[in-house]
Each structure stands twice: as C-alpha cells, then as structure tokens.
Amino acid sequence: MFIKKEDLFLQSSAKLGWSIFLSLAFYFMSALAHANCEGCLCPGDPCNLCPLPAVENAPINPNEPELCAKIREKVPPTSAQPGSNEYFPNLDKSIAVCMREGGDVIRNRQRNSEFSARFYCKSPQK
Numbered sequence: 001m002f003i004k005k006e007d008l009f010l011q012s013s014a015k016l017g018w019s020i021f022l023s024l025a026f027y028f029m030s031a032l033a034h035a036n037c038e039g040c041l042c043p044g045d046p047c048n049l050c051p052l053p054a055v056e057n058a059p060i061n062p063n064e065p066e067l068c069a070k071i072r073e074k075v076p077p078t079s080a081q082p083g084s085n086e087y088f089p090n091l092d093k094s095i096a097v098c099m100r101e102g103g104d105v106i107r108n109r110q111r112n113s114e115f116s117a118r119f120y121c122k123s124p125q126k
Contacts, residue, residue: 040106040122041115049106051117052098053078053090065123071097082118091119 040047050068051058054077061068075093080086095105098121106120 040120041108041110043114045114047122049115049120049122050098052105052119052121053087053094055079055117067098067101067103067121067123070101071121094121095119 037043040049048061048063048065050064050071052071053075054068054072056077056079058077071094074097075090078086078090080090098105102124104122104124106122108115108118108120111118
C-alpha cells in the first residue's frame with residue numbers, strides 16, 4: 001500500500017529523463033529538416049517569390065522580379081482577408097497573370113512568418 005521514497009524518486013527520474021530525451025530528439029529532427037530544406041519555400045527566399053494576391057501596405061522587395069510588378073499592375077493589391085468573398089477574385093486574377101507571364105504558382109501549406117501567404121508566384125528561369 002505504501003510507496004517507498006526510492007520508488008517515487010526512480011519513477012520521477014525516469015519520466016524526467018525520458019522527457020529530456022524526447023525533447024532533444026525532436027529538436028534535432030527539426031534542425032535536420034530545416035537544414036535540408038529544398039525548393040523555394042526555404043529560409044531566405046531563394047526563389048524570390050511574390051505573394052498572391054498582393055496585399056495593400058505590404059513592403060515591396062527591392063530585388064523583386066519584373067513579374068511581381070506586372071502582377072501588381074494588372075491586379076491591384078487588396079486588403080481583403082483570405083477566405084472573404086473579395087479575396088478569391090483577386091487570387092484567381094493574380095494566379096492567371098502569373099501563369100500567363102510564364103511563372104509557376106506554388107501553394108504554401110505550412111505558413112510561417114517568412115512565408116505567410118497561401119500562394120506564391122515563382123518567376124520563370126532565364
């Protein structure tokens with residue numbers, strides 16, 4: 001009926017050790033995934049992507065491709081929130097302009113602070 005102090009100490013030590021082990025394992029797995037990032041949605045924006053649709057008051061990248069400027073010219077930036085009725089026509093038009101100009105549309109399923117848009121346009125390679 002009674003639990004010895006030694007047993008409690010061993011149980012809590014084992015739980016603590018297991019928690020530390022799992023934490024370190026997940027940390028190293030995520031670090032490897034981050035280091036082995038391939039494609040355009042990697043840190044540093046290696047492909048120089050344009051968010052679709054363009055958003056009002058968003059800073060313009062000084063090194064942006066000509067395609068981004070063409071998209072903003074043909075489809076004015078919007079203040080509509082994703083999912084609203086005003087958002088979808090702008091998204092559709094932006095995607096159409098991107099593809100018409102030879103760009104590729106990339107869907108972003110795992111948004112983060114660097115890539116917050118749902119879709120991006122990648123300029124064609126020259």
